[in-house]
Amino acid sequence: MGFFYFLGQRKFYIHLIIAIVISILLIWIVLKSMDVFTQHGDVYIVPDFNGFTIQQLDEKGYDDYFTFEIIDSVYYKKKNKGTVVLQHPLSGARVKQGRHIYLTIVAQSPEKISMPNLKNLSLRQALVTLESNEIIVGNLEYVKYFAHNAVVDQLINDEPIEPGTELVKGSLVDLVLGKGELTTMIPMPFLIGFKQAEVRKKLHYYSLNVGQEYYLDDDDTTHARVYKTDPETLTEEMLILGQPVNIWYRSDELIDFQEYLKQFESDTITENPEDIQYKSFEDEF
Numbered sequence: 001m002g003f004f005y006f007l008g009q010r011k012f013y014i015h016l017i018i019a020i021v022i023s024i025l026l027i028w029i030v031l032k033s034m035d036v037f038t039q040h041g042d043v044y045i046v047p048d049f050n051g052f053t054i055q056q057l058d059e060k061g062y063d064d065y066f067t068f069e070i071i072d073s074v075y076y077k078k079k080n081k082g083t084v085v086l087q088h089p090l091s092g093a094r095v096k097q098g099r100h101i102y103l104t105i106v107a108q109s110p111e112k113i114s115m116p117n118l119k120n121l122s123l124r125q126a127l128v129t130l131e132s133n134e135i136i137v138g139n140l141e142y143v144k145y146f147a148h149n150a151v152v153d154q155l156i157n158d159e160p161i162e163p164g165t166e167l168v169k170g171s172l173v174d175l176v177l178g179k180g181e182l183t184t185m186i187p188m189p190f191l192i193g194f195k196q197a198e199v200r201k202k203l204h205y206y207s208l209n210v211g212q213e214y215y216l217d218d219d220d221t222t223h224a225r226v227y228k229t230d231p232e233t234l235t236e237e238m239l240i241l242g243q244p245v246n247i248w249y250r251s252d253e254l255i256d257f258q259e260y261l262k263q264f265e266s267d268t269i270t271e272n273p274e275d276i277q278y279k280s281f282e283d284e285f
Helices: 002-007 010-038 053-059 123-132 194-203 257-264
Strands: 042-043 064-072 084-088 094-096 099-106 112-115 135-144 151-156 164-168 172-178 185-186 211-213 222-232 238-242 244-251 277-279
Touching: 042 084, 053 064, 112 244, 123 172, 123 194, 135 194, 151 222
Parallel strands: 064 099, 135 172, 211 244
Antiparallel strands: 042 094, 084 099, 112 164, 151 172, 185 238, 185 277, 222 244
């Protein structure tokens, strides 16, 4: 009875209201404190930092909102050194103030790599090795040597390059290869519609070289595709090891290459670089 009597007292309700008000006030203070601590509601859109240097980002005041951290550097010939090429989070992301922005910038100098030992490897093995090391294959030169398509020497600017020599990635390395005991004749590969980078690679796999290159529309290699070759595409003429092939390019923005390629569909196209003919001659090339 005493308990129910207490519930009927005015003093109880006054204390209850005071307790509720204090509780609400404490909860409000805690939530506000958390907002200040976590910066709740202060969200910023990440701009596109591509092409800016760290110094430029600081000068523009971005360091007041974000914390920049460089995690990697890559070398680009055509981009300004020290500029941003990749970022995380990407531009347009919504982040809080002080968020770490991880940047990849253009290296001040090209990456270096050790020249691999290609001697006595097959041409195919040498091409794969150089490609994996980001070294460009230049000219293929063939000399008298018993092993067909075996690497006899590796050159830079006509000078032998020893294995382990430090090179800049993207360096041009020429290969000296053996002709073998039989004279090897090579079919002309099909190149129509190929891009410039694909042309060099395919010709090398066929033991051939890139000759003169002509751009009939403009010098923009991005859209340039093979329009004509010399020797002609699908010729029955057999080529010698290391023979240069001249290339004419047209822009795929001006030429419908899908339509252009239809005229070659009915002809037989050799696609395997190992489909070569071996003939013995008294006179070696």
